[in-house]
Amino acid sequence: DAGVTQSPTHLIKTRGQQVTLRCSPKSGHDTVSWYQQALGQGPQFIFQYYEEEERQRGNFPDRFSGHQFPNYSSELNVNALLLGDSALYLCASSLRTGFLEQYFGPGTRLTVT
Amino acid sequence: GEDVEQSLFLSVREGDSSVINCTYTDSSSTYLYWYKQEPGAGLQLLTYIFSNMDMKQDQRLTVLLNKKDKHLSLRIADTQTGDSAIYFCAESIPGTYKYIFGTGTRLKVLA
Secondary structure: OOOOEEEOOEEEEOOOOOEEEEEEOOOOOOEEEEEEEOOOOOOEEEEEEEOOEEEEEOOOOOOEEEEEOOOOOEEEEEOOOOHHHOEEEEEEEEOHHHOOOOEEOOOEEEEEO | OOOEEEOOEEEEEOOOOEEEEEEEOOOOOOEEEEEEEOOOOOEEEEEEEEOOOOEEEEOOEEEEEEOOOOEEEEEEOOOOHHHOEEEEEEEEOOOOOOEEEOOOEEEEEEO
């Protein structure tokens, strides 16, 4: 049973660039949430996707956007990158009816220089 | 407001019990979670408890909830070196799909 997978593992970008991160949910899961984890901090909720729509958003600017595909996989896009966007980006999947149990992927480490 | 607080570090000897503490602020009925994060890895759900419960036990893990003080603790019995990791407390916000995480407690187990 494949767990949550994320790609790429690491990424280095320059300020002002755009980045796309990808997530495949655990088999059978239909809901994907994205989190930003800065160094030494806990994860911060970015948004959640269900049925290809964003149904909840955290306190992140519009530079952060996402998409969910019919196969439930998801992308996180960040435009106009800032140094402060450097973080570990975590994807978590769950079942709509079992939201209690989120399964996290290993994350994508984004470094903005 | 929404805030979850944890102490930053805890060091214990192998075989001892570890107790990791957390305080939360949301006063509504909610679920509270403990996650474990090992270096270079994502978060692993260890256990969760609903806010109308006082205690939950799962093998070496015991969760205690003091609703009056909004205090949550995770006790790990017979702590092993493999338990060394960062432990996050989190709460789900009622009426939303959001989780609020604490800053994490780094547990170091000394052999």
